[in-house]
Amino acid sequence: MTIPYKNMTAAQKSAELDTVREAFEAEKALGLKLDMSRGKPGREQLDLVSEMLTVIAEPSDCFDGTIDTRNYGEVRGIPAAKKLFAELLGCKPEECFIGGCASLTLMYDLIAKAYTHGLLRSEKSWSKEEKIKFLCPAPGYDRHFKVSQSFGMELITVAMTPTGPDMDAVEELVKDPAVKGMWCVPKFSNPDGIVYSDETIARIARMKPAAPDFALMWDNAYCIHEFEGEFIPFPDMLALCREAGNPDMVYEFASTSKVTFPGAGVSVMAASTDNIDYLAALIGIQIISYDKVNQLRHVRYLKDKAHTLALMKKHAAILRPKFRCVLDTLAREIAPLGIAEWQKPTGGYFISVNTLPGLAKRTLALCKEAGVTMTPAGATFPYGVDPNDSNIRIAPTLPPVDELQKAIDVFCLSLRLAALEQLTK
Amino acid sequence: MTIPYKNMTAAQKSAELDTVREAFEAEKALGLKLDMSRGKPGREQLDLVSEMLTVIAEPSDCFDGTIDTRNYGEVRGIPAAKKLFAELLGCKPEECFIGGCASLTLMYDLIAKAYTHGLLRSEKSWSKEEKIKFLCPAPGYDRHFKVSQSFGMELITVAMTPTGPDMDAVEELVKDPAVKGMWCVPKFSNPDGIVYSDETIARIARMKPAAPDFALMWDNAYCIHEFEGEFIPFPDMLALCREAGNPDMVYEFASTSKVTFPGAGVSVMAASTDNIDYLAALIGIQIISYDKVNQLRHVRYLKDKAHTLALMKKHAAILRPKFRCVLDTLAREIAPLGIAEWQKPTGGYFISVNTLPGLAKRTLALCKEAGVTMTPAGATFPYGVDPNDSNIRIAPTLPPVDELQKAIDVFCLSLRLAALEQLTK
Numbered sequence A, B: 001m002t003i004p005y006k007n008m009t010a011a012q013k014s015a016e017l018d019t020v021r022e023a024f025e026a027e028k029a030l031g032l033k034l035d036m037s038r039g040k041p042g043r044e045q046l047d048l049v050s051e052m053l054t055v056i057a058e059p060s061d062c063f064d065g066t067i068d069t070r071n072y073g074e075v076r077g078i079p080a081a082k083k084l085f086a087e088l089l090g091c092k093p094e095e096c097f098i099g100g101c102a103s104l105t106l107m108y109d110l111i112a113k114a115y116t117h118g119l120l121r122s123e124k125s126w127s128k129e130e131k132i133k134f135l136c137p138a139p140g141y142d143r144h145f146k147v148s149q150s151f152g153m154e155l156i157t158v159a160m161t162p163t164g165p166d167m168d169a170v171e172e173l174v175k176d177p178a179v180k181g182m183w184c185v186p187k188f189s190n191p192d193g194i195v196y197s198d199e200t201i202a203r204i205a206r207m208k209p210a211a212p213d214f215a216l217m218w219d220n221a222y223c224i225h226e227f228e229g230e231f232i233p234f235p236d237m238l239a240l241c242r243e244a245g246n247p248d249m250v251y252e253f254a255s256t257s258k259v260t261f262p263g264a265g266v267s268v269m270a271a272s273t274d275n276i277d278y279l280a281a282l283i284g285i286q287i288i289s290y291d292k293v294n295q296l297r298h299v300r301y302l303k304d305k306a307h308t309l310a311l312m313k314k315h316a317a318i319l320r321p322k323f324r325c326v327l328d329t330l331a332r333e334i335a336p337l338g339i340a341e342w343q344k345p346t347g348g349y350f351i352s353v354n355t356l357p358g359l360a361k362r363t364l365a366l367c368k369e370a371g372v373t374m375t376p377a378g379a380t381f382p383y384g385v386d387p388n389d390s391n392i393r394i395a396p397t398l399p400p401v402d403e404l405q406k407a408i409d410v411f412c413l414s415l416r417l418a419a420l421e422q423l424t425k
Helices: A010-029 A043-048 A050-054 A079-089 A103-116 A142-150 A167-173 A198-206 A237-243 A273-283 A292-302 A305-333 A360-369 A401-423 B010-029 B043-048 B050-054 B079-089 B103-116 B142-150 B167-173 B198-206 B237-243 B273-283 B292-302 B305-333 B360-369 B401-423
Strands: A034-036 A096-098 A133-138 A154-161 A179-184 A215-219 A250-255 A267-270 A340-342 A351-355 A372-374 A391-394 B034-036 B096-098 B133-138 B154-161 B179-184 B215-219 B250-255 B267-270 B340-342 B351-355 B372-374 B391-394
Touching: A010 A401, A034 A401, A043 A050, A043 A305, A050 A292, A050 B050, A079 A096, A079 A250, A079 A267, A079 A292, A079 A305, A096 A273, A103 A142, A103 A215, A103 A250, A103 A267, A103 A273, A103 B103, A133 A142, A133 A167, A142 A154, A142 A179, A154 A167, A167 A198, A198 A237, A215 A237, A237 A250, A292 A305, A305 A351, A305 A401, A351 A401, A360 A372, A360 A391, A360 A401, A372 A391, A372 A401, B010 B401, B034 B401, B043 B050, B043 B305, B050 B292, B079 B096, B079 B250, B079 B267, B079 B292, B079 B305, B096 B273, B103 B142, B103 B215, B103 B250, B103 B267, B103 B273, B133 B142, B142 B154, B142 B179, B154 B167, B167 B198, B198 B237, B215 B237, B237 B250, B292 B305, B305 B351, B305 B401, B351 B401, B360 B372, B360 B391, B360 B401, B372 B391, B372 B401
Parallel strands: A034 A372, A133 A154, A133 A179, A179 A215, A215 A250, B034 B372, B133 B154, B133 B179, B179 B215, B215 B250
Antiparallel strands: A096 A267, A250 A267, A340 A351, A351 A391, B096 B267, B250 B267, B340 B351, B351 B391
């Protein structure tokens, strides 16, 4: 059957339901145990960068100029690491603050410090404000939303469009001084894989938030993570905000979690030098320095932007068949049925499927029944609640292609079954 | 002259002042540039552990059981690292939470979370309390005090005795429900090098603080850091607090900063499993995992307690001549003069000199004049203010012995000159 389900007669739907249910039960009987829940690189990607493990092997390898990376000091990171990240992000080395293995920690700590100490332009610490609201373009990244939620903020959902967050809504919302910031993944957004358009980016840079300490959380997690085609240059948001008269509004984040090792990488926060000065003084109470040997290990291994982009091509060669497997299967099995839509990302770590309303939870419950673990329904929305029960995030990077094919077959059957159950009710 | 300065006649003092001033000026003319300011290991110690850099060299080295340390996950740390630290601290693996390279960060984050979320037994978050007071045995570690100060706590100075903090005072002070915690370095305290006596430790474990969420910050930074003699076993404070009915009062911290690399080590927080469960849930919002490859690197290199203690013997062999150089010079040059006293530590990273009142600042100013950088006077007291202007922290670990000898010679001359200036005023 390749006609849209909604065009089917009752008898056709009923027959299709029987067929799909039978196929689903057959899959279920196989006792699969497959995981498409998290944006984890697969084993092959981790093995790809093994040379990094020994690139620093002797005492003489441990120096960045005169700095002995093994000893205390350099809270902002070693100069060589600032230079590398500045080149990758298109900003200046002195705008870079190098962290530990998780950019999430830099984001969390920024918000935590806003609460306990206030940001550079805060009139008081956020814990002393009656109410803090944060803009959450959704579907978005569950861990972002959970940081805000953990601090008791009110999460305001902003719709995502194919060119980024709905800027008409954003421009209106930031007039409220209680709105203190916004989460953004501007390139290959999590989970849609949308690249914000130049116009959207320009409008964000030009915003005039009522809150003087509005924090634009610019999580450029996938800044060099194309899996189809060539590297897409991306504007330096620090420069755009500066030119728009908002030099201290933006905090940009990135990491090597999906370049080298998710469990042992290096992260960066880029911001105006005034912001970095202010934050480095606060962070200097919290740590003497992040792991500088690992910073140098990354610099020695990644070398520069050209060399890093060449490595990303190798990651892309591993990831491309996985994304194509999912996208081709969706195109073949689901597209003709008119029960879901999705973007066709060329980078990032996810594919985000929007089903007809009310199908997401049931689809994932069926997947689970058949042994396929997916990101829980609703996770991509504030408070874990998808108002339409429609968005499903697929993370195709971890399993090998043959397992992934099985998993996505189960997913397609589950989605069809959920749709038919609803249509035949 | 080897009679105490106070026993000298005016003429003797005047003559001694001339002699010392001349010697001081001669040292000053050498244009020295020496640093005894921070407890940093020296180059030789860093080179000692170079094998750690390559102990994990291949993909197959990266697994702790079935856990691929290179990938995401395991926020509490890898099992092998929990086992190693539990053996070193004498607690249970499930009581250990493994962090990044800095135990200071684990301490800071604990306090930060007390402010933003509250601790396990808090009635409300500390930011909602009118006043928070924290006990600071002094002289103590400046970075501890600065964490408390950074959150606007009132720092209460508690006197240090040769057996640990003045417990009569502590037991009285903790009756105030605004007193929410205490900083302790129980073994080889920073800066005195005092080992808390069994009685002091027992009294601390048995305290009955009025605050239900009193946080005993048990920074066991020098738990295996003997430089003279054999390893001194130390009680498991978690067990003592549990037995005394205070299972959730204590948070113990340690790290490999002075075992492997200060700039690339591994840290641990040990606490009751209820505390660890509570905190791991909060920290899980902040990070997916700390650097697990580095955790495994440490486990593979350090192996177990016996092997780690053998490594500490090698560190001791490097440190012993440095501490002896300082202690011998002080005994020879200063002890007979009756102008200062000090403990004779057998472990840790510091020697703490208590001069006659009013000499510390002037002594360090003279040191600086002659090119010797020391920890600023007052740093070892809350708010950086030593009420007697008496305590000076000497950090003898970084310079080679020949430089150290020059530096401590300058220090002794500076102290004598400061004393004579005061006595002849």
